[in-house]
Amino acid sequence: MKYSSSKENYLKSIFHLQEEDGMVTTNQLAGALQTRPASVTDMLKKLKSQKLLLYEKYKGFKLSPEGKKVAIHIVRKHRLWEFFLVNKLNFGWDEVHEIAEELEHISSKKLIDRLDAYLEFPKTDPHGDPIPDSNGRLTIARQVDLLNLPLHKLAEVSSIGDQSAEMLELLSHKNIQLGSKLEVKKKFTFDNSIELKIKNQPTITVSEHVAKNIFVKYDE
Amino acid sequence: MKYSSSKENYLKSIFHLQEEDGMVTTNQLAGALQTRPASVTDMLKKLKSQKLLLYEKYKGFKLSPEGKKVAIHIVRKHRLWEFFLVNKLNFGWDEVHEIAEELEHISSKKLIDRLDAYLEFPKTDPHGDPIPDSNGRLTIARQVDLLNLPLHKLAEVSSIGDQSAEMLELLSHKNIQLGSKLEVKKKFTFDNSIELKIKNQPTITVSEHVAKNIFVKYDE
């Protein structure tokens, strides 16, 4: 079955929102899609009639198993294209999101599976998010955010929560990237800001808001 | 400026049709786009109002310089993606057209220029058609039959005149297909037979009758 780009965007957004919150609300989704609540309601009815969504009006909603399958496939396409753009075409990891937003709607499954093979089956995209495999299986990586990283523990940046252009620009300016090795030198309880030492670089400070959105892996 | 996929398809079709015939007619275009003449008229009015088309009603039409520029850029994208699919993702040259029809509408110019560089600036797509460069310059490939192909000029089979079963059987036996890259090694004036070397294959001989029905393209 083939769905419009617009429907695919709804499915993908609902998927991401329900990962965090379980049930999703109309206003949440309107916010995520930069659209109006009334438009969301219109689309919810269509998704429900196509059995992609479990929806009772005024009660909230979530994807049906079929809707989830479709959403995961779109996420797979998005992340594989991002990997391609960064690793083959030398884009920066902060400039690929918009292009991948378009590429993710290309429909050929064969294309994506060939691309996957060509890229040698990458496990994560350039932001550290896991890439679902051809069957929609998604490996969840165990990680903590910087606020919860113990002091003086060497760790490695493994993914970024808020992937807005503003956040990525900040990270790029501060020279923080996926794979950066760092440790937390000091935590200020006053404003929850944090001092970090990135390997081979001077110590820097990041706000609580930023720290909350940087995820790292470290040995127990 | 960004145009809808539908508009882009109109521009591209008009471009191809006017290459052949100069002026284009409503019915021709409706045929090429598998749509209705009335729908074509509707779109022509929109294209004209956007100054992409020179159009007087009932008189025929052709692209404006701006429209042509847009069309060539779409053709560039289509052919670069086809090259990518065949040469990087190992698709057959006969299975890439539909996928490229979708990929050609991805808007990022930077993406296409990076892709071009990654592919090392190919001159022709997998069917032998020329790929316009980043400025829209298009090397025109001429189509001639094998009798008129200069000696030692690398060319590519672009079409077959007599498509009878007998001819196709002969071609298949001699391993000549659309897209085959070849050059003429020798012409015998005695009977106008020709010796050809097809890329990666032994040299073969074809009669005048056969040579007259194989058309090839090559760069000036």
Add this chain to the structure above:
DNA sequence: TATGTTTTTTAGATTTGTCTAAATTATATT
């Protein structure tokens, strides 16, 4: 619990691209 606020849905309009059927213009034929 009654009332006010917020969220969600409905009603009706708009835009884009398409369609059918009818009208108009161009062309071909006698």
Add this chain to the structure above:
DNA sequence: AATATAATTTAGACAAATCTAAAAAACATA
């Protein structure tokens, strides 16, 4: 040149996706 035929355009309708404004439902709290 008159008329028949073919090509093209217009008129009016429809589906998808969006919007605004208003109504309805859910919730929060005094």
